[in-house]
Amino acid sequence: MHQYQIKVPASSANIGPGFDVLGMSLEVYMTLDVQVSDEKGHCVLSYEGDGAEEVPLDIHKNMITQTALYVLRCHNIHEFPSATKIHVKNPIPLGRGMGSSGSAAIAGVVLANELAHLQLSKLQMMDYVLMIERHPDNVMASMMGGFVGSFLRELSDTEKEAMLPSASDLLTNKGFSRPPVNMGRYTTLPWAPELKALVVIPQFHLSTSKARSVLPSSYTKPDVIYNLQRLALLTTALGQTPVNHQLIHEVMKDKVHQPYRSQLIPGLQTILAQMTPESQPGLCGICLSGAGPTILSLATDHYEEIAQTMVNIFRQNNVECSYLVLSPAFEGASVSY
Numbered sequence: 001m002h003q004y005q006i007k008v009p010a011s012s013a014n015i016g017p018g019f020d021v022l023g024m025s026l027e028v029y030m031t032l033d034v035q036v037s038d039e040k041g042h043c044v045l046s047y048e049g050d051g052a053e054e055v056p057l058d059i060h061k062n063m064i065t066q067t068a069l070y071v072l073r074c075h076n077i078h079e080f081p082s083a084t085k086i087h088v089k090n091p092i093p094l095g096r097g098m099g100s101s102g103s104a105a106i107a108g109v110v111l112a113n114e115l116a117h118l119q120l121s122k123l124q125m126m127d128y129v130l131m132i133e134r135h136p137d138n139v140m141a142s143m144m145g146g147f148v149g150s151f152l153r154e155l156s157d158t159e160k161e162a163m164l165p166s167a168s169d170l171l172t173n174k175g176f177s178r179p180p181v182n183m184g185r186y187t188t189l190p191w192a193p194e195l196k197a198l199v200v201i202p203q204f205h206l207s208t209s210k211a212r213s214v215l216p217s218s219y220t221k222p223d224v225i226y227n228l229q230r231l232a233l234l235t236t237a238l239g240q241t242p243v244n245h246q247l248i249h250e251v252m253k254d255k256v257h258q259p260y261r262s263q264l265i266p267g268l269q270t271i272l273a274q275m276t277p278e279s280q281p282g283l284c285g286i287c288l289s290g291a292g293p294t295i296l297s298l299a300t301d302h303y304e305e306i307a308q309t310m311v312n313i314f315r316q317n318n319v320e321c322s323y324l325v326l327s328p329a330f331e332g333a334s335v336s337y
């Protein structure tokens with residue numbers, strides 16, 4: 001019998017104009033306590049934390065173990081190698097824009113890597129995560145840690161064919177199990193030490209797929225240029241110290257996803273329009289966290305006051321929220337024995 005713990009942080013993706021490009025890991029961790037026996041046997045899963053009433057414990061229906069089984073299949077292993085007990089503790093809110101699905105996919109790939117001693121690097125594990133999540137921003141930040149920029153490389157026709165099955169088809173063994181290779185790249189970006197992330201978490205769920213479905217299939221040139229200009233400056237501005245509150249506020253604005261998603265998140269437009277460094281001392285930038293509904297604010301102090309202003313605006317829209325003040329999780333995903 002041997003045991004270990006897998007630890008995966010949450011994430012906040014996009015950071016305004018960096019849609020599908022930028023993400024930061026957050027110090028809220030999902031953990032898997034894994035016990036592996038020397039005997040052949042089944043995998044038994046238990047779960048506590050957010051969404052306990054909805055997360056399936058059937059290993060063929062749970063996203064973590066489905067992902068692990070997908071990675072094992074890609075290595076011609078078609079069941080858990082030996083009797084395994086997995087206890088999940090998950091404080092990452094599900095369906096709120098804090099990367100819970102990405103963290104679950106990462107946990108599943110790391111689990112397979114440990115169970116079958118695949119000796120995959122973090123970047124090699126990301127190839128499998130990207131076959132499930134299909135945008136790199138949240139998952140690259142959770143896996144690698146810190147403030148991260150990333151991209152998916154252009155795929156060949158045969159590789160596009162491998163991506164044809166949906167993520168759920170891949171997870172339910174209806175898809176190809178050809179090992180993906182070199183799917184994406186990343187760079188870790190500088191982070192100013194005085195910056196903290198304040199996340200205000202509305203109590204309703206918004207699935208990422210729903211929030212992606214309302215986005216247009218094409219954009220005007222001015223809107224693309226608007227985001228490119230801000231994205232270019234944002235990657236530097238968040239690493240400069242002392243921070244420039246007004247600059248960060250301006251370069252965290254977006255025209256690619258937030259305007260279209262505001263219809264799904266009552267209060268978002270008001271918060272983005274009304275809250276500035278002038279109206280809220282300590283506030284730098286403010287944006288939708290991932291696909292929402294959580295809102296991310298980057299600030300240097302007065303966190304409680306900033307949070308309370310957002311909570312009140314949401315309450316005026318009949319939405320109750322909780323909030324957390326967090327630092328980036330610079331280590332990313334890890335395994336401890």
Ligand SMILES: Nc1ncnc2c1ncn2[C@@H]1O[C@H](COP(=O)(O)OP(=O)(O)O)[C@@H](O)[C@H]1O
Pocket residue numbers: 030055056062063064088090093094095096097098099100101102104206207208209290291292
């Ligand atoms: N720890 C977990 N274990 C199993 N499934 C999970 C876990 N975390 C997330 N999921 C799955 O991912 C879904 C949320 O994914 P998504 O809509 O992308 O929202 P998010 O913004 O939280 O990533 C959940 O409804 C659940 O099906």
Ligand SMILES: N[C@@H](CCOP(=O)(O)O)C(=O)O
Pocket residue numbers: 011012013014019020021096097098099100101102135137138208211212257289290291292
């Ligand atoms: N770029 C994606 C990010 C989704 O992040 P999540 O935390 O909501 O899964 C998007 O905005 O759709």
